[in-house]
Amino acid sequence: MSAPVLVDIQQLTRDFGPLRAVDEISFQVHQGEVLGFLGPNGAGKSSTMQMITGNLAPTSGQIQINGIDLLDSPKQAKAQIGYLPEQPPIYPDLTVDEYLRYAAKLNGIKGSAIKSAVEQAKLRCGLEKVGARLAGNLSKGFQQRVGIAQAIIHSPKVVIFDEPTVGLDPIQIREIRALIQELKSDHSVILSTHILPEVQTMCDRVLMINRGKLLMSEAMNALLGDESQSTLLVGFNRALEISALQTIPSIQQVEALADNRYRLVTDAPIEAAETIVKRSVAEDWHLIELHQEKRSLEQVFVDTVYNDQGEVVTS
Amino acid sequence: MKKIIYIASNEARRLFYSPLAWTVLAAVQVVLGFMYVMQLQFYQQVQSQLLASPEPVGVTEIVAVPIFGNAAVVLLLVSPLLTMRLLSDERSNKTLALLFSAPLSMTEIILGKYLGIMIFFTMMLLVICIMPLSLLLGAQLDFGLLAAGALGLWLILAAFSALGLFMSALTANVTIAAVSTFGVLLMLWILDWAGDMPDSQLSELFSYLSILNHYESMLRGVFSSADLIYYVLFVTTFLGLAIKRLDAERI
Numbered sequence: 001m002s003a004p005v006l007v008d009i010q011q012l013t014r015d016f017g018p019l020r021a022v023d024e025i026s027f028q029v030h031q032g033e034v035l036g037f038l039g040p041n042g043a044g045k046s047s048t049m050q051m052i053t054g055n056l057a058p059t060s061g062q063i064q065i066n067g068i069d070l071l072d073s074p075k076q077a078k079a080q081i082g083y084l085p086e087q088p089p090i091y092p093d094l095t096v097d098e099y100l101r102y103a104a105k106l107n108g109i110k111g112s113a114i115k116s117a118v119e120q121a122k123l124r125c126g127l128e129k130v131g132a133r134l135a136g137n138l139s140k141g142f143q144q145r146v147g148i149a150q151a152i153i154h155s156p157k158v159v160i161f162d163e164p165t166v167g168l169d170p171i172q173i174r175e176i177r178a179l180i181q182e183l184k185s186d187h188s189v190i191l192s193t194h195i196l197p198e199v200q201t202m203c204d205r206v207l208m209i210n211r212g213k214l215l216m217s218e219a220m221n222a223l224l225g226d227e228s229q230s231t232l233l234v235g236f237n238r239a240l241e242i243s244a245l246q247t248i249p250s251i252q253q254v255e256a257l258a259d260n261r262y263r264l265v266t267d268a269p270i271e272a273a274e275t276i277v278k279r280s281v282a283e284d285w286h287l288i289e290l291h292q293e294k295r296s297l298e299q300v301f302v303d304t305v306y307n308d309q310g311e312v313v314t315s
Numbered sequence: 316m317k318k319i320i321y322i323a324s325n326e327a328r329r330l331f332y333s334p335l336a337w338t339v340l341a342a343v344q345v346v347l348g349f350m351y352v353m354q355l356q357f358y359q360q361v362q363s364q365l366l367a368s369p370e371p372v373g374v375t376e377i378v379a380v381p382i383f384g385n386a387a388v389v390l391l392l393v394s395p396l397l398t399m400r401l402l403s404d405e406r407s408n409k410t411l412a413l414l415f416s417a418p419l420s421m422t423e424i425i426l427g428k429y430l431g432i433m434i435f436f437t438m439m440l441l442v443i444c445i446m447p448l449s450l451l452l453g454a455q456l457d458f459g460l461l462a463a464g465a466l467g468l469w470l471i472l473a474a475f476s477a478l479g480l481f482m483s484a485l486t487a488n489v490t491i492a493a494v495s496t497f498g499v500l501l502m503l504w505i506l507d508w509a510g511d512m513p514d515s516q517l518s519e520l521f522s523y524l525s526i527l528n529h530y531e532s533m534l535r536g537v538f539s540s541a542d543l544i545y546y547v548l549f550v551t552t553f554l555g556l557a558i559k560r561l562d563a564e565r566i
Contacts, residue, residue, distance in 0.1 A: 053416040057564060079418040089413035093332040094325075105321045106417040150413065 003030040004066075006080075006158050006188040007052065012061035014047055021047045023212035024061070029158070029188045029205075034180060036203030036220075037192035040305055044212040045192040046086055049162050052190070053083040066157045079108060082156035086163055088147025092136020096127055096146055099135050100153060107154035121149040124179060126172075140167035148176070152183065159183055161191040165198060177202055200297045208301065210308045223300055230269045234276060235261040235289030244283070248275050261289065318419055319427040326431025330397070339393050340439060343386075350385050351446045354378045375457040379447035380534050383464035386443055387471050387530055391500050394472065397435065398479020399493035401428050402557075406487035421561040425554055429480055436472040440465065460536040467533030470546040474526060475500060477553035484557040500526065 007029040014022040022044040029035050037045050050056035052063055054074055063070040063077075070077040091099060100118045109117050122128050125145040130138060135146055144167050151159055164180075165173045180189055180202055193199060199206060206223055208216040216223075234245075238260065245254045245262060250272040253265035266272040269292050280287035330336045358377045365372055405411040414424050444465055450456055475496075482496040483489075507525035522528050526549070529542040 050412075053412075055412050055415045075418045075420060078416060081416055083412060083416040085409060085412040087409040089408075089410040091329060091410055092408075093329055098328075102321065102325050103413060103417075106318060106414065106419060108318075108418055 003032050005029070006031050006066050007190065008062075008064040009048075009052065010062040010064075012048065012051060012063065013059045014044075014051060014056065015059045020212050022051070022058075025209065025212075025214045027207055027214065027217050029190060031157075031186065031188055032184055033205060034184050034189045034191070034203045036199035036206045037190060037209070038196070038199060038206060038301055039192075039209040042211075043209045045209065046162055048209070049083070049160055049190070049192065050085075052158075053081050053160055054078050055083070055085070079154070080157040082151035082154065082159045084144075084147045084151040084159075084161045084164060086166075088143050089150070090135045090143055090146055092134065094135055095132055096122070096135055096138070097131040099146065100149055103150040104153050107156075109154055117153050121153040124152065124182075125149040126175060141169060141172050144168055145172070148179070155187075157187055159187050159189045161189065163193050164191055165193060165195065173198070196297045196301060206297070208304050210305050213308075215304050215308055223297070230266065231293040232264040232266060232269055232272060232276075233257075233261065233289065233291055233293050234264060234287065235259065236280075237286035237288050240285055244279075244285075245276075248272060248279070250275065263293065318423050319430060322414075322419075322424060322427025323430035323434060326401070326428055327434040330431070330435050335400075336397065336435065339396055340442070343389055343393060343439065344442060346389055347382060347386055347443060347446065351378070351382050354381050373457055374450055374454045375447070375460050378450060379456070379461055380464055382443070382447055383468050384531075384534055386468055387527060388504075390439075390468075390472060390475065391504060391527075392497070394436075394475040395479055395482075395493040395496035395500070398432060398476055398496060399483055399489045401432060401480050402483040402561075403486055403489045403492040407489070421558045424561065425480065425484075425558045429476060429554060432476045432480065433473060436476060437469065440469055440472065443468070457536075463533045463536050463538050466538065467530045467542075470533075470543070471526065471530050474546050474549045477550040477557075481553040481557040481560070484560045503527075 005028050007027075009028070010026050012022055012025045013020065025044075025048060027035075037049070039045050047056060051058045051061075052065075052070075054070055054077070058071075065077040066080045068077040068080065094102070097118065100121060101114055104114045104117045104121075122131060125148050127142070127145055127149055130142060135143060138146065144164070148161070148164060151161070161180075165176055168176060177198070180191070183189055191202070200220070203220055205217065205219050207214065240260060242254055242256055242262070245251060245264065250268040251264050251266050255263040255265075257263055264272065273290060273292075276285075276290060277287065279285065355378055358374060361377075365377075402411070405414070444461075447456070447461060478499060479492070479496045482499070483492040485495075486492050503524065503526040505525075506521045507528045523545075529545045532539060532542055
């Protein structure tokens with residue numbers, strides 16, 4: 001990718017006593033990229049994010065934000081970061097306006113620019129009507145939005161959201177999604193979430209970590225398989241010779257499953273499906289099921305994490 | 316520098332938003348007001364004898380100075396309640412992330428917090444000063460003595476705040492911050508009682524360390540640089556430790 005690298009993490013490690021929460025994680029985020037951070041609870045997602053934002057000192061490793069080393073010159077590097085922690089850092093006794101003004105000042109916005117920055121952030125996060133209300137009296141969803149507003153108020157190069165959609169209703173989630181898409185044009189966004197479809201729709205790249213280790217870092221398209229090759233699932237109401245399916249020209253591979261069901265790998269799914277239907281009618285195959293199988297992110301996630309754990313939890 | 320002031324003004328503003336600060340202000344004022352009235356009555360009783368003595372003691376010494384003396388003890392008890400939330404509260408509410416991810420140095424955060432609480436305590440001191448100043452309505456005051464007392468009280472409050480801020484930096488629990496601050500302050504106060512110990516070197520050290528000992532000479536109107544240096548050292552030590560503490564856990 002030719003876009004500049006905004007976040008460069010090398011061999012990042014953090015120990016909590018004997019526990020290694022983050023274990024030599026390395027990755028990069030380019031401008032205009034939305035990076036999804038996935039992992040089960042306690043995988044080290046939040047710790048990694050805290051380290052990137054300077055809230056937690058790494059045991060070892062290197063963090064560069066927009067080419068500035070966070071450990072060497074924290075102030076300059078932090079000016080490039082907006083961070084929404086797991087729990088929005090809100091003072092309950094300040095009004096939204098007061099709070100955002102304070103956040104703007106802390107992030108180095110000066111004079112008359114403060115007012116416009118606050119207005120802009122409120123507009124982007126849908127907070128226009130609650131400016132005069134105490135942050136502590138707002139609902140969880142609104143507090144979350146105030147947290148997001150605080151993170152983007154100084155238009156940082158890198159925006160880091162730790163579970164941004166927690167506590168939001170579906171409409172707000174859509175708004176946040178739109179906001180992230182908007183931010184992505186000239187910022188990088190790193191976000192962690194448990195909601196996998198969200199990652200699928202929002203992120204360009206996925207990082208999976210478990211027990212502190214980076215298991216996978218792949219672009220979303222590559223992860224979910226390209227469109228040219230796909231698998232079909234077919235089911236029949238009677239036993240069928242597997243060779244009958246193998247003779248269909250567009251099908252490359254046939255895998256027999258239980259109950260007269262088969263998984264077919266093909267490079268032309270539509271053609272193959274048509275042929276199957278035609279031959280089913282002509283040769284009386286009793287076709288009862290036919291659909292294209294899509295590899296979902298959930299499947300990838302479960303596979304990757306369980307492979308790593310080495311054992312499947314019995315249900 | 317500007318950011319220190321932003322943090323300080325936000326801190327002071329939030330203190331006044333909380334009922335705790337107002338309650339403490341009111342309680343301190345009531346207690347000191349009561350003491351003031353008692354002292355005034357005592358003065359009226361002994362006034363005639365004082366006039367008869369060859370070296371008359373003024374109203375400032377009998378009424379104003381004890382107020383400052385008592386204020387130090389009362390504030391030793393209540394200041395931990397105000398300093399406890401400086402950082403502990405931010406830690407337990409997870410709001411520290413706002414400061415930590417903003418382009419601020421640890422020194423700016425600590426100094427901002429410290430300045431914020433000192434704004435509050437300075438206001439409190441001014442309100443306390445109104446009581447002895449009200450004597451001006453019917454008497455003449457020894458302003459030198461009064462100023463020395465007020466300055467002494469301000470310095471001792473600066474020391475209380477620095478220690479409280481450090482304790483608050485150590486823990487996410489406000490009660491622990493308050494109790495530990497109170498414990499250390501009490502210890503530093505009663506260290507002076509060891510001044511009567513037979514081992515003279517040790518007792519000298521103890522009485523030097525005692526936080527109220529340096530205040531007492533100011534209450535007598537003696538403003539010596541040695542006492543000033545004690546408070547300056549005290550404040551810088553604990554602010555330095557607080558900065559170190561925050562530095563250790565993050566970048």
